[in-house]
Amino acid sequence: MSFSRTLAIDFETANERRDSPCAVGLAWIEDGRVVRRESRLIRPAEMRFSPGNIRVHGIRPRDVERAPSFPEAMAPFLPEIAGSLVLAHNASFDVGVLAATLRAYGLAQPAYTSLCTVQLARRHWPGEGGQGHGTYRLSSLAARIGVTFRHHDAGEDAYACAQIALAVMRESGAPDVASLARRLGLARERAGEGARAPDGLAARALRGIAAPSTVQDAGRGAAPRQARAPLLHFVVRGSSGTPYDVRLVEGRDGPRLRCSCAGARFRPDCRHVRALAAGEIDALLSDNPGDVAQLAGLLRVG
Ligand SMILES: [Zn+2]
Known part of the structure; x- marks a missing residue:
């Protein structure tokens, strides 16, 4: 196991x-210290916020209305994750979020190795504080090693997580976190896999169709989007003005459209999907009417 970062x-x-995901934070470790920190708000595909989640992180729908979608927000970071040792506090959660959201967007899963800093802390400071799990919470551990941070801000949490790994590394005399992970046998390799969508019928049909070059719904501006994957992505205006993402995904029986509106949870062919499939562009906010025209032909394939 050797890691690019x-x-x-x-x-x-x-x-x-x-x-x-509605926010992501990252903190890079080099030469025994945190050398870079990044955080991004993310506009979830489905704009449904649970009160309990809002209570934890304080992020509300209006905070992410104009934020980039997951593929846009993560585009600069996914190549950094590939081949890396990725630390997370209670890693099964963050690893699960990454995998599930990549899958939801039909994006490729990068190969990387994860290391859970809860497990790392349990191993290094065993039996602390008797039974409860409290001792191994991020806030407790950060206090223990003297790191101050704003809990449940993704960027700050990633920073605290990195600092915990660095503290254990120093206390155990390991030259770096990767050696520490190897020594303790806590690292978990994650196999990468190709993107789902660009396989099969849809891939052949889609090749040559560019992703939307600009997206012009409110607040997302007209920033150039890179045509990373041959997936079609549309933004449509709902009846109340809310923008929804409609994506072409590889379904079990061929390509199909998936909408981010609430109605699509109960009825996959919501009004937005039906309108696009019928070639209607009245509610189209993304400037790719040409793709809508191609869509009718693609969907007939399935
Ligand atoms: Zn819809």
């Missing part, structure tokens, strides 16, 4: 679903 990651989610 070591970084800590933390996600906050809008609701109980793993594929609802």
Whole structure:
């Protein structure tokens, strides 16, 4: 196991679903210290925020209305995750969020190795404070090692997580976090896999169709989007003015459209999907009417 880099990651989610991240924080470790920190708000595909989640992180729908979607927010970071040692506090959560959301958007899963800093702390400071789990909470551990941070801010949580790994590394005399992970046998390798969507019928049909070059709904501006994957993505205006994402995904029986509106949870062919499938562009906010025209032909394939 050798790693291209070591970084800590933390996600906050809008609701109980793993594929609802509304914020991500990252902290990079080099030469025994945190050398870089990044955090981004993320606009979840489904704008449903549970009160319990809001209570934890304080992020509300209006805070992320104009934020980039997961693929946009994560675009600069996914190549950094590939081949890396990725630390997270209670890693099964953050690893699960990453995997579920990549899957939801039909994006490739990067191969990387994860290290849970809860397990790391349990191993290094065993039996602390008797039974409860409280001792191994991020806030408790950060206090123990003298790191101050704003808990449940994704960037701050990732930073605290990185500092915990660094503290254990120093106390145990390991030269770096990667060696520490190897020594303790706590690192978990995650196999990468290709993107789902670009396989099969849809891939052949989609090749040559560019992703939308600009997206012009309110607040997202007209920033150039990179055509990273041959997926079609539309933004449509709902009847109350709310923008919804409609994506072409590879379904079991061929390509199909998936909408982010609440109605689509109960009825996959919501009014937005039906309108696009019928070639209607009245409510289209993304400037890719040409893709809508191609869509009718693609959907007939399935
Ligand atoms: Zn819809």
